[in-house]
Amino acid sequence: MKKVAFYTLGCKLNYSETSSISRMFEQKGYQKVAFNEQPDIFIINTCSVTDNADKKCRKIVREAQGINPNGYVAIIGCYAQLKPQEISEIPGVDAVLGAAEKFRLIDLLDGFVKAPVAQPGRVMASPIEEAVDYHVSYSLNDRTRTFLKVQDGCDYPCAYCTIPLARGKSRSDTVENVVKAAHEIAARGVKEIVLTGVNIGDFGLHDGKRTETFFELVQALDEVEGIERFRISSIEPNLLTDEIIAFVAQSKRFVPHFHIPLQSGSNKVLGLMRRRYRRELYVDRVTKIKELMPDCCIGVDVIVGHPGETKEEFLETYNFLNELPISYLHVFTYSERPNTLAVDIKPVVPQSQRAERSKMLHILSDKKRRAFYEGQLGTERTVLFEDEVVDGNMQGFTENYVRVTAKYDPLLINEVKRLQLIEINAEGQVEVREVETEVFHH
Known part of the structure; x- marks a missing residue:
């Protein structure tokens, strides 16, 4: 019985996919072990959101070789789709699989036989246009909560983002399938499901046609017995409708917690980023939530140092966030990604200023979280x-x-x-x- 170990970098979506791929191995008779338990096969699921994806990938491959020099190393995930050739030349890598191939890796890498030492790893990465299938995925490594993927890919061409290049077009599961997965998860005693995807508000696209909506999914899941809580992981402000907010406010199972990406509080920077809303809409969403659910927790994604962001525009973002009744921030420092629109935007913000802006927002986040927690004391x-x-x-x-x-x-x-x-x-x-x-x- 061959032993297989997994390492996941990046988002909750990656964790749900790693978990599902690991169950495929177990069904085929492989034994899943921890990374340091001398596995025969190492599967590394990568991320491409920041520019140190390369460094992290190399470091984990080195670790794997230190643990078992004869272990087979396969790389999957967003970084594998974007830079397959580059990864295949990392010493110790045996195979690189793209977005369309990763769920078939047991069949494609028949027997997991290591290549001769001097030879680069095998590359199996079709053009991203071929990643059209949808694969049900959910994590089961934690019995209290599960990340359930409901949607994959993205059709939004945000200037800074590689996700459409790494994951392909927006596509979804069906409401019926997601409900079925939720029942399976409930049967294992899990109490909370976090809905995840690349752009979950865009749920309902099948073969490029919209046949269902995210609101219909939310309504159907609210009836699933055995799950105490559903949490919506992250939803674009332009896709978070009044009907979704109103439904969550009176729901049996959906909790009062939204994570809503903002990215910038400056309309000029939102335009440079190619975002599909302006700050006025964001205020409108937050106001609506707080009106119906005064104790709702609202998390926010923000990017600092995007090309073209002046000091004044950053301060506009800072003040905008400071005045909003939000609960915490996820702060991302902009990093250059090849083949994105943002790399051609000038002026470029120096790294030192990006770091300074990030630090200011991290301090603001701590202050916001503290204020939110203090407001909950006694309840x-x-x-x-x-x-x-x-x-x-x-x-x-x-x-x-x-x-x-x-x-x-x-x-x-x-x-x-x-x-x-x-x-x-x-x-x-x-x-x-x-x-x-x-x-x-x-």
Whole structure:
């Protein structure tokens, strides 16, 4: 029985796909092991969002060779689609598979036989136009929550982004299939599903035609028994409709938490980025959410240092975010990606200024999160406790994404409990107190 190990870089979508590919191996009789347990085969799922994808990929290949010099190394994922030739020349790489090939790798790499040492790895990467199939994927490595892929690819040509080049056109699962997957996940005792994709609001495209909508998917999933919570991972502001917001506000299972990419608070920079909305629409979405769900958690993606962003425009973004009732930021420092429109935009922002802007927004994010947490103190929330114990404490998240901590109790793991949020500790987590007397027995 051959042993196989996986390493995943990048987003939740990659994790859901790695998890599904690993189950394919197990069904074929391979034994899944940890990366450091002398596997015969290493599968590395790469990301291309930042410019150090190359460095990370090389480092993990070196690690794999150190663990088992005779191990077979296959590279998949976004970076493998964008730079297959380059990756095939990394010493130790046996095969590189593109977006259209990665789900067929067991068949394509028949037997996983290593090539002679001096020879570059085999490249199996069709043009991205051929990545048209949709593959159901979800992660099952964590019994409290699962990332369920509902959509793949993207038709938006944002100036800074390589995802359409790496993952192809927007395409989706069907509502029926997603509901079926949700029932399978529920049967394994998982309590929370996070819906993930490249552009999930664009759900419903099959062969380029829209046959269903994301709103229809949300309505169907709300009826799935056994799942306590559905979370929407990230949705474009122009695709987050009033009907979706209103539905989540009264939903049985969808939680009050949205992650909405902004990227810039300057309309001029949004234009340079080729984004499909302006800041006025963003304010409108946040206002609508807070009107219907005052305690809703709102996360925001922002890019600093995009070509053409002046100091004034960055400050416009900073002030815009500072004034919005949002809860935290994911800050990305712009990095040049070949074959994107942004590489031709001038002037280029110096690296030192990008770093300075990033630091300012990270501090703002901490301030926003703290204010959001403080606003939740004294309220009662449901908390789903996770399986990780650190220094005798366990952690969980409220439905509106406040991270809480409590003394370890095996009875609480994977349970949803109603608790009162009391105070913020030195680590920035919220301490809780039981609401029902039978919750804690210490």
